[in-house]
Each structure stands twice: as C-alpha cells, then as structure tokens.
Amino acid sequence: MPGRRTFGACAILLACLAAASLASARPRIVGGTPAPPGSWPSTVFLYGSYGGLPYGCTGSVVAPQWVVTAAHCAYGEPGRFAGTMTAILGAKDYTDATAREVIGVDRLVVNPGYDPASDVGDIAMFHLSRPTTAPAIRLATRAENAAGRYISYVDEPDAAGWGRTDTRSTLSTTALQQAYLRVWTAAECRGVPIAGFDAATQVCAGTEGKAGACHGDSGGPLVAFDAATREPVLWGITSYGPQAALRQDPCSLQAPVVFTWVPAFTDFIEATVASIPAGTPLAAPAPAPSGPVPPAPVAPSAACLAARAKLANARRSEKASRERLRSLRRRHASRKRVASASKRYHQVRARRLKASAVARKACV
The missing domain is CATH 1.10.287 (Helix Hairpins)
Known part of the structure; x- marks a missing residue:
C-alpha cells in the first residue's frame, strides 16, 4: 500500500462525528433495521457459488455493467475463485422475485495489489453480463475530500448490507439492513489495535456498543455525503473485522470494522470501467437464491x-x-x-x- 495518510483531509467529516452524541445512534446492521423502500438503490446482493456451495456478499453499482465489492468476495475459499456469481439488484429483500433484477456476473477483476495475507487492497470489480437499470453511486475522490466536500450526519444511515445480524454471526436475513457507523480517526483505529491498519488506503468505522457489520456485509458500502447536496458518495467498502484477533465474538461491537478507502482506488475503478481488462471469466450465473445463504468467505486476518x-x-x-x-x-x-x-x-x-x-x- 502507499504511505499512511492522516485524516486531516476529512476534518469536516470527523469534526461532525466527534461533536455529536452517540446516544441516539440508529440500530445496527447486527440486530439492525431493514432499509426502507427507495433507499440504497445502488446496493447489490451478490450470490456466488464454488464447488456447489453458496455464499453471499454485498456490492455497489458504479457503472451500468460494473459492481464494486471486496476482493475476497471473488473467492469461494482462499485461493479459489468462485465458479458462478449472480447480482440481484433493485430489491430490499433478495428473495422478492416481483421486485428484483437478476443479472449474471461474467467476469471478476480483482485489484492486482490485493494481498489476502494482510487484507491490503481488498477491492474488486464484477462485470455484469448486461447493463442494469439500477443507478450508479458516485465515487468519493481525493480531490473533493481534500476540499472538505464530504460530511457525515449522526443518525443518518451510512452503511448497508445483507450480512449476519448478531454478534456471534449465527442469524441470517434476506432483507437489506442499514445503520449509522461512526467513522474513527486513524489514531483511534491504530489504538484498537488493528494489526497492519494503513490510513492511506483504509478507514475504520463502528458505533461503539450500538452498530457494526458482520459476515455477508463484505463488499458493502460505507457512504459519506456531499456537504452541499447531501448526495451519498461511496466512501468505503466493507473489508474485515479485527474481532477474532482481539479474542472477541466474530461481530462484536467492541471494535470497529475496517473498510477499503474508495478514494485510494478510483484509478483502478475507472480504468476497469473504461475497458474490460484480463480477469477471471465465469462459466454461468448462479441461480437466484430463495432464502438465506451462508455468509461471504472472509480473508484470513494477519x-x-x-x-x-x-x-x-x-x-x-x-x-x-x-x-x-x-x-x-x-x-x-x-x-x-x-x-x-x-x-x-x-x-x-x-x-x-x-x-x-x-x-x-x-x-x-
């Protein structure tokens, strides 16, 4: 990864977070609330399989035929690419056949800098076999971040996913969940401590004791908001939690979740959208699920x-x-x-x- 950065560039975002009380934070994705209709239109449920075994991830539409997600979501198990992958769009409950759009994924493009041993560069692009009608979410950029363009609103949901809903990672849901996660400073993230945390390419977030993410939320969005328009922009991609290394429950709310920082990878995203580079082709889409599926595989922690x-x-x-x-x-x-x-x-x-x-x- 590039060298570490401070969070001075996002001072407005962090100042807003630090100044606000956490007492009224919204319920968490772990035990949280379903996202209401019309919210999170760019968020995608990704249903993969390998060796006949299913797993689920979350992603975001960034172009008519491209979804961005976590790199480890491309693997059914470490070192083994998924055999099939399907994107389910436009439905808050991915089993609702009357509302959803189902499109096969035909190619996986993993960030060439991804290191599964350290969770460095945990970002990938999935190519849809045909364009989707779902809108693309705007990407956060370094330039706009440096200009203080982004902000976060306490109690305004800024993360979503179809992951597990309890701290022990045992309860599943088919309905998209949302929550407000407080974005931590780089110093706070290092103080957990999170081994190998790199503020140049990662951020961490979680509302202590109230909100967090879990298995299956991998690849899902963490958003910031345009201070002028309140438009959500893709700020982070759910990567992993350090809970196991800290000897906590798998999705404990005592520690934050680590996200891949999108502005560090806009060149990769834009270059991938501009042309279809060499990637791993998939034979066929997986059948759309009719009920809960196992959570996404998680890259082993350092x-x-x-x-x-x-x-x-x-x-x-x-x-x-x-x-x-x-x-x-x-x-x-x-x-x-x-x-x-x-x-x-x-x-x-x-x-x-x-x-x-x-x-x-x-x-x-």
Whole structure:
C-alpha cells in the first residue's frame, strides 16, 4: 500500500462525528433495521457459488455493467475463485422475485495489489453480463475530500448490507439492513489495535456498543455525503473485522470494522470501467437464491496467518523430534540418549498444542 495518510483531509467529516452524541445512534446492521423502500438503490446482493456451495456478499453499482465489492468476495475459499456469481439488484429483500433484477456476473477483476495475507487492497470489480437499470453511486475522490466536500450526519444511515445480524454471526436475513457507523480517526483505529491498519488506503468505522457489520456485509458500502447536496458518495467498502484477533465474538461491537478507502482506488475503478481488462471469466450465473445463504468467505486476518505459520513450524519440529525418538529406540540407543530425546519430544509437542490453541482463536 502507499504511505499512511492522516485524516486531516476529512476534518469536516470527523469534526461532525466527534461533536455529536452517540446516544441516539440508529440500530445496527447486527440486530439492525431493514432499509426502507427507495433507499440504497445502488446496493447489490451478490450470490456466488464454488464447488456447489453458496455464499453471499454485498456490492455497489458504479457503472451500468460494473459492481464494486471486496476482493475476497471473488473467492469461494482462499485461493479459489468462485465458479458462478449472480447480482440481484433493485430489491430490499433478495428473495422478492416481483421486485428484483437478476443479472449474471461474467467476469471478476480483482485489484492486482490485493494481498489476502494482510487484507491490503481488498477491492474488486464484477462485470455484469448486461447493463442494469439500477443507478450508479458516485465515487468519493481525493480531490473533493481534500476540499472538505464530504460530511457525515449522526443518525443518518451510512452503511448497508445483507450480512449476519448478531454478534456471534449465527442469524441470517434476506432483507437489506442499514445503520449509522461512526467513522474513527486513524489514531483511534491504530489504538484498537488493528494489526497492519494503513490510513492511506483504509478507514475504520463502528458505533461503539450500538452498530457494526458482520459476515455477508463484505463488499458493502460505507457512504459519506456531499456537504452541499447531501448526495451519498461511496466512501468505503466493507473489508474485515479485527474481532477474532482481539479474542472477541466474530461481530462484536467492541471494535470497529475496517473498510477499503474508495478514494485510494478510483484509478483502478475507472480504468476497469473504461475497458474490460484480463480477469477471471465465469462459466454461468448462479441461480437466484430463495432464502438465506451462508455468509461471504472472509480473508484470513494477519493474526490468523501468523498463528498458522507458527503452528506449521511447531508441527514440523514435533514430527522431527518424534522421528528422532523412534530412531533412537529402534537402534537401542543408551537410556540417557532416549530419555533426553523423549523429554525434547514432549517439550515440542506441548509447544505444538499451544500453537494449535492460539491458531484456533485467531482464525475463528
């Protein structure tokens, strides 16, 4: 990612947030309220499948045949692209066949700078097989941000998605949910702490104890508003939560959610819209779902990947120690050598068990 930025450029937005009381914040996406008719016209439910297994994400229309979402939504599992993908537009409940527009996705274009190990550059573009009638949302830009063009209104919903609705990520919904999420300063985000947080390309948001996002909201919008017109602009794309690394419930409201900062990627978005670059073609759209689907896969956090690496090393050490012990016993080595090797084996086995427990907690 590029170097870190301060939030001085969005001082108006943050000043508004800091000055307002959080006491009357709207209900959250986790346990929140359905979005009313006419709201979020650019927001899309993305229904993917891989190996016959379904999953869901959220996205935003940015051009007649393009939807922007999180890069990890292109994968059914880490390293494995979705086999099929469908966009469902124009319906607050994606199972409402009378209101929705269903269009197949025929190509996935992942940001070439995306790093699933650190969640860097978590943004992708999905190409629709035909134009949609849904309106495109305006993109927030660096220039307008620097000019103080954007603002946020306390209690005005600024995030939406079809994700899980409880902090343990067990309850699903087919109705689009919305909430007001307070945008945090870069210093607040680092203070959580969020490992690897980069203020040049990421923002974090969440209304403490009141509002947050969850699995399935991935790729969904975080908006700011034009201070002159109140028009919503796409400010962020839901990426991940640091809760697992902090040993909290998967969608706990104690920590904010990390969003990919859209102004850092307008060149990628605009270049993709201008031409169809090389991407991963999909064979066919998935059938439109008739009920809740599993949440979107989540890219492993940096803490999870680090824990997995330590576990892999511990397993290798345990295997080598066990084989040495067996070899000494087969060769009828001295009791002293066998006892020393046995002690060593039990020590490395204990370290492997500890590393396994750490990995389970970090990779919830």
